[in-house]
Amino acid sequence: MKCTSCNKEVTDNYVRFKCPSCGHEIIRCQDCRERASRYVCPECGFEGP
Numbered sequence: 378m379k380c381t382s383c384n385k386e387v388t389d390n391y392v393r394f395k396c397p398s399c400g401h402e403i404i405r406c407q408d409c410r411e412r413a414s415r416y417v418c419p420e421c422g423f424e425g426p
């Protein structure tokens with residue numbers, strides 16, 4: 378599994394949630410979560426904090 382924001386391989390300490398726009402699963406590593414990096418949904422292009 379890879380972080381949607383930084384594309385890093387994640388094993389634990391990650392969060393999973395659904396894209397608010399299309400429901401596609403978004404994965405974020407702890408790094409990105411702590412830095413509040415933006416993500417872009419690969420499905421619909423939705424950008425979120």
Ligand SMILES: [Zn+2]
Nearest residue numbers: 380383406409
């Ligand atoms: Zn990341």
Ligand SMILES: [Zn+2]
Nearest residue numbers: 396399418421
């Ligand atoms: Zn989406």
